[in-house]
Amino acid sequence: DVVKPILNNLGFSRVDPTSAKVLPRIWWCPTGAMSFLPLHAAGKYTGSKSESILDYAVSSYTPTITAISNRVKNHCAIDKSVSGLFMTSQPNAPGASSIPGTTEEVQSIHSLAIGKGARVLKLEGSDVTAGECLKYMESFSSVHFACHASQDAGDPLQSRFLLHNGSLDLATILQSNLKNADLAFLSACQTSTGEEKLSDEAVHLAAGMLAAGYRRVVATMWSIGDKPAQEVANSFYEYLWSHREGDSSDGGFDGTLSAHALHHAVQQLRRRLDNSESSLLTWVPYVHFGY
Numbered sequence: 001d002v003v004k005p006i007l008n009n010l011g012f013s014r015v016d017p018t019s020a021k022v023l024p025r026i027w028w029c030p031t032g033a034m035s036f037l038p039l040h041a042a043g044k045y046t047g048s049k050s051e052s053i054l055d056y057a058v059s060s061y062t063p064t065i066t067a068i069s070n071r072v073k074n075h076c077a078i079d080k081s082v083s084g085l086f087m088t089s090q091p092n093a094p095g096a097s098s099i100p101g102t103t104e105e106v107q108s109i110h111s112l113a114i115g116k117g118a119r120v121l122k123l124e125g126s127d128v129t130a131g132e133c134l135k136y137m138e139s140f141s142s143v144h145f146a147c148h149a150s151q152d153a154g155d156p157l158q159s160r161f162l163l164h165n166g167s168l169d170l171a172t173i174l175q176s177n178l179k180n181a182d183l184a185f186l187s188a189c190q191t192s193t194g195e196e197k198l199s200d201e202a203v204h205l206a207a208g209m210l211a212a213g214y215r216r217v218v219a220t221m222w223s224i225g226d227k228p229a230q231e232v233a234n235s236f237y238e239y240l241w242s243h244r245e246g247d248s249s250d251g252g253f254d255g256t257l258s259a260h261a262l263h264h265a266v267q268q269l270r271r272r273l274d275n276s277e278s279s280l281l282t283w284v285p286y287v288h289f290g291y
Helices: 003-010 032-036 065-073 101-115 130-139 170-174 196-201 205-212 226-242 258-271 277-283
Strands: 025-028 058-061 085-089 120-124 142-146 160-163 166-169 183-186 216-220 286-290
Touching (some): 058 258, 065 205, 130 166, 205 216, 205 286, 216 258, 226 277
Parallel strands (some): 058 286
16 A cells, blocks of 8 residues: 555556566655665565565665765766775674674675676674774775674664674764775664664664765665575675676676665575565565665
8 A cells, every 4th residue: 555556656567577677766765654664575475466566666765865866966986996895794793693604605705706806805703803894995895794783772873883803883984985985785683774763864874884975785674594694695796797787807896786686686585485474574674775
């Protein structure tokens, strides 16, 4: 009753998932309580005629209309000297539960990147300090965080990624020089969950990364399992590299198709699952923010 009328008014029609047709994009800018609804996953999942918005369009979110319009108006090319992917995993952050799958996740993507000739760097375990992360965030256009994250509802700028020697908070990231920032993939827990009392302001790590300068952000609405996290990440990057336009010999990284890449990766995961509640909770958390 919320999403389907919008799709109808936009003239979007259902596309067969096996079709090569490129789906149109749609940007959601919900306010109030709507900010907590997974509009990107709206659908009917019971009976033989199940359907969802994923059959009609590729969804992205934006915390404000201004955030997306400014990106479109002020679009500029990424400096080739910093075009690349920086990845970090932290399976054993102090005070947090162990997430051993993050190491395998980053290693798999790193191997894929090397095979594609991409400029890539990974830091893991005790090498993952806040200072090192900031340094490489400034010298690589895109980042992949595979770690725990925490949101501070009382002071949103203290929302943070949990690392080996402490944490990296939004306030610090916002003070960094990220003029060439492109894509941030936050394969972490609680990266896009806003505080209910501040939902209109969309204060969370995903929106914070957009504010810091990243053009597009992949995040999760709630905790994700190790295995599906690896599967989605691998499918996501494989799509980006296989659909890259132009010369791929310069080692650069382009996140322009990240919304389509996430849509593809989630669809791949969905096909391996049923429509049970547990299955829905596996793929629904993934969200795309930005342009």
